[in-house]
Amino acid sequence: MTKARILIVDDEISNIEIMNALLEDDYDICFATSGRQAIDTARIAQPDLVLLDVLMPDLDGFEVCRQFKSDAMLVDIPVIFTTGLGDTEDEMRGLSLGAIDYVTKPIQPAILRARVGNHVELKRLRDQLAAMAVTDALTGLSNRRHLERALETEASRLSRSGEWLSVVMLDIDFFKQFNDTYGHPAGDRCIMMVGAALTRAVKRASDVSARYGGEEFACILPGTDPHSAELVAQEILLQVQSLNIPHEMSQVSPFITVSIGVASARCSSTMEVGRWISEADQQLYAAKREGRNRMALKQFGSENALCHP
Template sequence: MQRLDDSLHPFKTTTVLVVEDEPITRTIIANYLDGFCHVAVVANAEEALQYCSLTPPDLILSDVLMREMDGLELCRQLKTMPDVSHIPLIFITSLSEDVEEQACWEAGCVDYVVKPVNAITLTNRVKTHLTLKLQTDFLKQQSLLDGLTRVYNRHWLEDAVQRLIRQSSRECSSFCLAMFDVDWFKKYNDHFGHLQGDQCLREVAKALKKALLRPSDAVVRYGGEEFICLLPDTDIEGAECVVNRIKDAVCKLELAHPESPFGIVTLSGGLSQLDNSDLENWEAWLKRTDELLYKAKATGRNRVCIASVRN
């Protein structure tokens, strides 16, 4: 079978989850897909729900008729889970009546394949829906990036921070938030002009991203010369090391700033940790961190003010 160009359709980076309670069928389907994508297999709907909650796949292939929870109910439950409701699901079914087909569509599938499964039909439908998924993910990703600095924007922040707060609450893990502001940036713009000011923000954003060492950490351009860093699964001591590394990284850029008493571009920042009172009102956490940022600016700049952990 001729393969699509992997540089345009990087299926090898995708994961397809096969949900099938018959071991032989499960193996056959996995073998059909082996070679152009990563394949994960589970034996029932309950295992599929657990897998998706931990490591969401790019596509799900599910049998309809399974013991205990069937594929229709699996699909309906997945559609109620915010973090995985967008994952396309293809049913593999031996059902052929119109009413049975209608039930598949109403449950929320994007397609279905009739048993006995034809290898060519299955692989091409999987490729079609993976392509659509990758294209959708790319367009969504682009819409969530700041056009100037190419870090995340506020639209991404509003969705991501709620998800990360829920995750932190479920796992009883620490979660820290840092806010930074480029010191005397208006004076920088007035001195060098807006084109140079834009380049300065790009360099600062790049330094922030480079200073974050874990994939789960994220940089957001919050507005103007202000940036936010989300540091999930990080306590206040660990976060303090991160924000100091960020501040030092920007200083090491040695971007000349004649209107600053430091002579170079610097950052002021605020850092605080999520507590129980913030679980339903993340804006209060944001406001608390913003107040720390302004305290850093009021007390000399080129520093980070850190909140003590609240019990």
Template sequence: MDESLYTILVVDSGLERRVAFKSLFSDCYQVVLAENGEQALHMLESELLFDLVILGENMSVVSNFDVLKSVHHACRYKDTPVLMIANSVDVDDEVRALKLGVADYIHRPFDPVVLRLRVKNTLKQAELLKQLITLADTDYLTGLNNRRSFATMFDRVWRRSARTNSRVSLAILDIDFFKRFNDRYGHAEGDKALKKVSEVLREHFRRATDFVARYGGEEFVILCTDIEAKELDHQLAKTVQAIEALQLPHESSNVSKWLTVSVGVAVVNAADGVTEKLFKHADRSLYAAKSSGRNCVLRHSEALEGGVVDELP
């Protein structure tokens, strides 16, 4: 545990107490100070990323409980621990804080050595939890997100897009004739191929709003927001080309002497649609891509009825 890599946000209205906190922790951690709840919320919404939040005395309209709720409601901070330090023993406040998910509730006066150990132990526990979550959400073979993490992310993205009346794009990518590939070259080579395909996907979809996962077997999903249709079409076409350019031999394929993929993509306005519609359209597009010769991308056209699809150039 490299303590110098951790950044702590300390919120306290007293200048002397903030200086004391800085002195207590700055030899081990990166310490950022906020003098009230409003400033704390601003910092939490900035580009900075905090590993721990310490809430001391906060004499502002935005209370410590408001900050605590904001931390746990923010996607990127949902697993970030919060310590609350109280000036007096108030059982009701302590119960409320614990119900809201505070990691530790400390009463003044406290011993500085004990507080440092509490902070160290809290960060260590948070790191272990993060590692467990990563293991649970990661596909063991490819290192991509797995189906479980995709389901969580999809729900989060869909709800946010519905609130903002924005569009969600879903692409389903399937390796062409992969069963034949495994039968001919063996599962060890099949695993290598899956890893290679995953590397291409990781390289081509690196935006913060891109989410790539192995959905199962030889099938992958790409979830995108805040992207123009033409840009997504271009990225997917480049991805298909890049996978064939790997030149992984596939002599049992009816498409190419190299391993190839087919992609179906659909776009739905989250405020107007339902999740099943997006998956159904992407699935139908993938089926059409396979029926039309594979090694291509097909996009569902919402302007046409009956599941008609448009082939991308």
């Protein structure tokens, strides 16, 4: 099992060394010596828990905690304050800002280990529940809820640099006829196999593949321009064709096929997130009109959509 990662934030190196010595056997440790460095490090390292000093020279722990809880990338990371302050008012202030616990200095080894262990385990359980809530039970892919949230996050992130974002939507051709012919258990197996083919075609860790509903799937491809998105769509077509799932009632092939719509645009703060979905959906239906078992792509602002079998 991968070790949980702990971020220790303290401007006194000796305090970091003490806590590191107590925790390093059980956890992957990273550290920061200032509030600003803590925020930057947390964004990169994505720790499972933060041990945060209150008194620091630039941003104090209260302000760091406040920024954590207002940042979508950091909000779910548990924060334990470590401080020499014994004032109940300070403790209440930290908890009101979203911290989950308080540890006073000098550090008591058994107490620190117990509290860190308890909160890391609680986070692991919360993460498992959160994963179940955004996962499609049949395919193991993300569900529609997760995909739409990921699209909002990526569009916002990429708008800062004006990078490309592409969305792919696809569904299984003549799936109702497949269910009617082979039965719903076979239909479920077909959806599972297409989901696995999608995973093989959409390979980057930053990409998100989801079962959008029924026999329909969708993918988010951050930082992907129209040409690269077209290549991904062609790979999806090939991966699904290679499954060789018989479909005698299909009007385009003796085997299962999919139709694909792709929409690509450069992100900006003025672009509505729903535009990617609506444009990709329109291209999906364009691919169907052109004969299915193909992809259609559109770059926002372009009147020229491309259909490729």
